[in-house]
Amino acid sequence: MALAKYFVRAATAASQILQGFDPKDFEDLLNDLVIGIAFDEQACATEGRASLDLLVRLVARLYPTICLLPSGEEAKKLAKNLASLARSINEDITIARRGSSALSHCLVVGSTNPEISCPKFFLGSDGWIAKFSPEEPVGTAGSNNAFGAGAAACIAASNLFRHIFRDQIPGATVDKAVTFSLFDYAPGSRANPPLSDTALDDLFLLGLGAIGNGAVWALSRVPHLQGHLQVVDGEQVDQGNLQRYVLALERDIGQSKVKLAWRYLKAQRNLTIDGHSARWQTLPIIRSMQHVAVALDTAADRIAVQGTLPRWTINSWTQRGDLGVSHHGFEGEMACLACLYIPNGTVPDEDQVIAEALGLEDRKIDIVRPMLHDGAPVSEELMRDIASRLTVPVEPLLQFVDQPLRNLYRGAICGGVVFELTAGSKPVRVEVPMAFQSAMAGIMLAGEIIKQAAGNAPDWTTAKLNLLRNIPSDIVTERRKKDRLGRCICQDEDYLDVYRAKYQAPEVGGFGKK
Numbered sequence: 001m002a003l004a005k006y007f008v009r010a011a012t013a014a015s016q017i018l019q020g021f022d023p024k025d026f027e028d029l030l031n032d033l034v035i036g037i038a039f040d041e042q043a044c045a046t047e048g049r050a051s052l053d054l055l056v057r058l059v060a061r062l063y064p065t066i067c068l069l070p071s072g073e074e075a076k077k078l079a080k081n082l083a084s085l086a087r088s089i090n091e092d093i094t095i096a097r098r099g100s101s102a103l104s105h106c107l108v109v110g111s112t113n114p115e116i117s118c119p120k121f122f123l124g125s126d127g128w129i130a131k132f133s134p135e136e137p138v139g140t141a142g143s144n145n146a147f148g149a150g151a152a153a154c155i156a157a158s159n160l161f162r163h164i165f166r167d168q169i170p171g172a173t174v175d176k177a178v179t180f181s182l183f184d185y186a187p188g189s190r191a192n193p194p195l196s197d198t199a200l201d202d203l204f205l206l207g208l209g210a211i212g213n214g215a216v217w218a219l220s221r222v223p224h225l226q227g228h229l230q231v232v233d234g235e236q237v238d239q240g241n242l243q244r245y246v247l248a249l250e251r252d253i254g255q256s257k258v259k260l261a262w263r264y265l266k267a268q269r270n271l272t273i274d275g276h277s278a279r280w281q282t283l284p285i286i287r288s289m290q291h292v293a294v295a296l297d298t299a300a301d302r303i304a305v306q307g308t309l310p311r312w313t314i315n316s317w318t319q320r321g322d323l324g325v326s327h328h329g330f331e332g333e334m335a336c337l338a339c340l341y342i343p344n345g346t347v348p349d350e351d352q353v354i355a356e357a358l359g360l361e362d363r364k365i366d367i368v369r370p371m372l373h374d375g376a377p378v379s380e381e382l383m384r385d386i387a388s389r390l391t392v393p394v395e396p397l398l399q400f401v402d403q404p405l406r407n408l409y410r411g412a413i414c415g416g417v418v419f420e421l422t423a424g425s426k427p428v429r430v431e432v433p434m435a436f437q438s439a440m441a442g443i444m445l446a447g448e449i450i451k452q453a454a455g456n457a458p459d460w461t462t463a464k465l466n467l468l469r470n471i472p473s474d475i476v477t478e479r480r481k482k483d484r485l486g487r488c489i490c491q492d493e494d495y496l497d498v499y500r501a502k503y504q505a506p507e508v509g510g511f512g513k514k
């Protein structure tokens, strides 16, 4: 069996988006696939290498058998590195020899068009522009900008997934020719300025989860990044994280997420990096944060970040239906970060989601909410109650006794323990994105960081897309005004006074560079 040890997490994620999901069928189908990755000498330059690196980081987490098809001497050397990368992501992966088994699908990078009869997915890039076609090679350009290349890998991985599971994703089809600029996200845009030397102005990156991993992957590849970056996350990598953390290898399990990020970022010799292996809320330094990139999980966290009154924030998310990035100041008419996350009654709050997932709907107010608030540990008695409510044996859940309720939720529900115990028969309502979704959000976040640092702040608030659908041919950006009902802290004079005092001279529009 060559499926990754963390396969159950991938199955949990897939069960969220595939109709009529059956874990056994899902596993059998994956085991029958042989995913080829073909590339030539053109793909051995910076952009092509970036696409191939991320492609392997995405594909090796889910598919148990891959086959590398290099063409040319340099490509053959690169194939050795990619094979070893794939094995460090899933040590049980099968790397099939060319010609030993029929390919089911083939991803192609560069200008080559291998003579293979299976469906082919051509990806490539030109600076900020990601390219994809199911018909013909799209080529990789020779710039040192990896943003289009990384996005192309995510788009290709999403097309591969949509094609394989097309009968189980309503309305999903493979994209026709895609040209997608990460510079401005405008339909048909050819906007593609060269990357100049960029300096980060004491930027905080909060959260090194799946999106943070994608962001660090991209930031580590920006040429000559300078300035000061502070990365913050208090957690360690666990096995389930391997399902979609593009930076993480199997040997990283147990490693702090900050150290994992640092291993990649240290390639930026002119960038000063401070790592904080702590929950961001506990750091005294957050009071002075001015520039913040947000890759956190919850609405409550985002509202709290806005409450520290940064000069500006760049936010990123994955959620059911879309992924994206948003830009925020605090003054002016445009939405602050908190405006976007004020509970509006249609999105269930965290209390509700966790209460439902644990079968504790009737105990939401007296048990779930206080326990989430104060981080109280789960007693064995409560665990037995939860197991009986979920009709699963309690033994596999006992490992979560004495841990906070949120850990139980994330480990047992999101992590797939309950899913596995019920053989997938109990629908689990969780948000576990696919790897290509989180990576795309992270690359977009990094792109916004670099554009902002270079003085290219956008005039839109949000940019979003859904990788389970075709890449849109219309506008994906949107301007968002402040909360319609005037409920936000950015509409509160006391907060505004503190904000203005923090920055002395207020800025028109509340958004821009220092």
Ligand SMILES: [Zn+2]
Pocket: 335, 336, 337, 338, 339, 340, 482, 483, 488, 489, 490, 491
């Ligand atoms: Zn607001």
